[in-house]
Amino acid sequence: MKNNKLRTSTILVLAILCVTVVFPIITLLMSINLADFKEVFGSQQFMTLLKNSVVTTLIATVLSVTLAMTLAWCLNRSNMKAKNIFSVWFTLPMLIPSISHAMGLLLLLGDNGILTNVLGINIGLYGYTGIIMGSILYSFPVAFLLLTDSYRYEDYTTYESAQVLGLTKFQQFVSITLPNLKRPLISAFFAVFTMIFTDYGVPLILGGKHMTLSVYMYREVIGLLNFSKGALIGTVLLIPAVIAFIVDLKQSSSSNQSTVVKPYNIQENKLRDVISTIYSFVMAFLVSLPIMAFIYLSFVKKFPIDMSFSLDNIRHSFELGVGSYLLNSITIALLSAIFGVVITYFTAYLTSRNSGGKSKMVLHLIAIITLAIPGVVLGLAYVLFFNGTFFYRTLLILVLVNITHFFASPYLLAYNSLKKFNSNLEDVSSSLGISSLKMLTDVYIPCTQDTIIEMFTYMFVNAMVTISAVSFLANLRTMPIALLIPQFDSQSLIEGAAFISVLILVINLIAKLIINVYRKYAVNTVVE
Structure with a gap:
């Protein structure tokens, strides 16, 4: 029963990766x-x-x-x-x-x-x-x-x-x-x-x-x-x-x-x-x-004509909707990090802690081959494959493409961490009647929480700064703030583009600070 559940989970995750990785690339080639x-x-x-x-x-x-x-x-x-x-x-x-x-x-x-x-x-x-x-x-x-x-x-x-x-x-x-x-x-x-x-x-x-x-x-x-x-x-x-x-x-x-x-x-x-x-x-x-x-x-009136201090560019940027685009980016980054960590960690668990045979090998191969797909190529593949679906014009597809784009690195972090556990641990837990879910929640996740934090950080920061994968999929309603930089530059609003860069940097620095504080708290809690 235990092996059947793991096999079913492996096939389900494999199907998800086929839909999000394999099929879009095939569609790209066929188009x-x-x-x-x-x-x-x-x-x-x-x-x-x-x-x-x-x-x-x-x-x-x-x-x-x-x-x-x-x-x-x-x-x-x-x-x-x-x-x-x-x-x-x-x-x-x-x-x-x-x-x-x-x-x-x-x-x-x-x-x-x-x-x-x-x-x-x-x-x-x-x-x-x-x-x-x-x-x-x-x-x-x-x-x-x-x-x-x-x-x-x-x-x-x-x-x-x-x-x-x-x-x-x-x-x-x-x-x-x-x-x-x-x-x-x-x-x-x-x-x-x-x-x-x-x-x-x-x-x-x-x-x-x-x-x-x-x-x-x-x-x-x-x-x-x-x-x-x-x-x-x-x-x-x-x-x-x-x-x-x-x-x-x-x-x-x-x-x-x-x-x-x-x-x-x-x-x-x-x-x-x-x-x-x-x-x-x-x-x-x-x-x-x-x-x-x-x-x-960000704080000059007009480059290079008038270099005096001014907040006009910041005010003008928010009038053009920078606030809503920033909210889009934070939402996309948070959802990408949360769901990205869940799917990459669970995939790593399936490939590193069970004997799934060929399905496990295929799952591992697809997971790491995402590392070889450039974001700009993946974004176009998503346009061709998902166009016409119910979530094509929503934030959801931007979250999905970010998770796929940055899948390999957090997956490998989790895979390498989980591989360090004794290979006989599953046999011992099975003989004691401990379920796989119990091992995952009570042993593996607590012992690899530092790796999980690293995975979350990687996903969040990269989702905030990327412009490649999302450039073909975003519209005026769902656009992340990073895509405003080339748009503002083309309109000669370079002061506004500079301010957007500062905003992205500040958000990522705040996120890293919060994550580091949480990491220290989590480590101290484990030690106690």
Whole structure:
């Protein structure tokens, strides 16, 4: 009876994932008009778009991962002060949409930018330069978090052996550190590459004449309602993401996890600490400049004509309905986080804590393959599949697409946590007559509450900042506030767009503060 209930639950969740993941993607592929193949792929424009996308993405990815790696090294391999502050500081760019970073750079370094006017130097922001700079800003925190976590699991005994053999610090870095970071570096590279390649926010604002594939898809669907061409470009955007997913999956299956016998011992080196502190502070300052720019711009009368203090832009923004759009975003983010945690955690429980055979394997595969579907592609797939349904024009479909878009990461968090429990626990509980539901509510959930909190945070923050998956599905009544940024920018209301970025940042900071306070309370309650 117990196995039958689990099998039924597995099939039910599998059916839900098929409806929300598999069927929309199949519909996307089937909606392509064969006549558009020659028109799109045979045109010179496509090759130019492909070149722009690939060149900017490759350069930005290499620079982003390099920046993340050096910052992670400074925080984990030096005795610099205020490490926790810098760790939070470097993740601030994740709390605002990618298009906000583009806006910040435009305000600072555009033709009429603040720094351009002050320094009298125009760097030519529009084009490759702006796309690369903006892409680095919003993507490097992802690589930073991945690499920071990896540095913590290095075994110091290997380094002690290298010291005995007389290897210099540089030789140790090349022969030990880099090989240890091989898998995280590959994962970080592909994660950042996929993010940049499929993002349209930065190139939409800073691309100028250099249009990318993602911007072309956005304009074809939003501007021209050409779903066939949009679907065709969507499949192209899907290709590198799928390759990245396959390579990362191969790395995961072939890598051997080592046991940390001795934590890394950071030796005294004042010069290293000073250099690390200065470098981290400079990078934190540069990362903060775009954020400070749109905070400043929110309170000026008219950029760049009248830079005097004013609340007119904030008042005007609320007159245009910013309050209702903000309420939409908070509602969507909360519902996405609540229901997202429930479905991802339960899915992870089914795949990690029962022997479901082939159905469990298929469920696990679909769950993790969502990681390879770009938001802009998923959003278009939802338009084509769910158009005409009762919830197509409601907030519900925005919640659903967000849960699907961000499904994989919280799922893997829960899956890895649940896998750590003894594999014989279910057999013991069954022999004692303890139901699966009782084990789930009384054992697994309480013991993994910290992971659940992380899952909730991830879902909420990403649902607040995303513009990709929801851009094709929102209307004037259901629009989340992040989508007002490109809309205000197109209407030359850059002060209002800057204020919206500030609002999103403040909401996410408040949410993280509340969640951290709750986490401390929850941990103390468990300890007592």
